[in-house]
Amino acid sequence: MIIFDCDGVLVDSEILSNDIDAELMSAAGYPITAAALIRGYIGRPKAEIWAAIAEERGVPWPDGLLEKADALLLERIETDLQPVAGVAEALALIPGRKAVASSSALPKLRKALARCGLLEIFDPAVFSASQVAHGKPAPDVFLHAARECGVPAERCLVVEDSVAGVHAGLAAGMRVIGFTGGLHSYSGHAAALLAAGAVEIVTNMCDLSDMVSLQRP
Known part of the structure; x- marks a missing residue:
């Protein structure tokens, strides 16, 4: 997943x-x-x-x-609010189960996904840190997502843009791809994600499906 x-x-x-x-x-x-x-x-x-x-x-x-x-x-x-450029096309190229695990509160999370036409791609596998005891960098929300979907943590691959998120994914026992293609990306962003433990960096959504295929557990 x-x-x-x-x-x-x-x-x-x-x-x-x-x-x-x-x-x-x-x-x-x-x-x-x-x-x-x-x-x-x-x-x-x-x-x-x-x-x-x-x-x-x-x-x-x-x-x-x-x-x-x-x-x-x-x-x-x-x-x-706009979707990240190319995200719908990238998701369509990635087979298998998909989930969202976010630090955002659940109402805001679902509203954002719906606004960008992405909610139906993931629903009902949309999970928030508000549903668990500790937010990122703790692993709780990723472990919650895996548990609710009935998938072992070691069979999950995470896509994250933050150091806290990379740390959370690794603490959950998952591999993490770093993503730096958002409008907020900054100088040193990729280096920070790699230093945190991301296995690879994707800078453009058009490359995500290939990287997922290489890194999928």
Whole structure:
């Protein structure tokens, strides 16, 4: 089975999400760029990212700010979200079972996939870190996906765009392909995923089916 992360792998939501977060955090007195958030934090559940940065700044966020970020992102999903270029074509070329395992909350995850015309490809095998005890880089969501689909973890291959996601896949006993074809990809992205343990890097969706064929357990 092939397990896909969603944000930055299937849909180009990382740019939208981190732009919103950076703007709200900066307005609340913690100047930070979307690029810095992407480089340092992607792959983890949003609430954990906000909590970690609040601890760094030493001051809690204003009440309701995270909820405002979530609401703004849902609005942007409805109007601006696009699938990663070539993803539908790439998925059609990959045989066998497929699942999604994401750090996003389940309602947002399903909304994003539906907006991009991808939900029916995976449904009902769409899983969120909100369904397990610990988000990435813990392996919980990948193990949950494998268990719910009745597939041994060692028979799963993960496609991930974040260091946290690579660590989670490896901790679950799965091989991980790194993906750097999203709009949020940054200088050093591929090197960071390889250093985290990705077996190979795919930079364009048109190459994904061939790489899956080579790396499939």
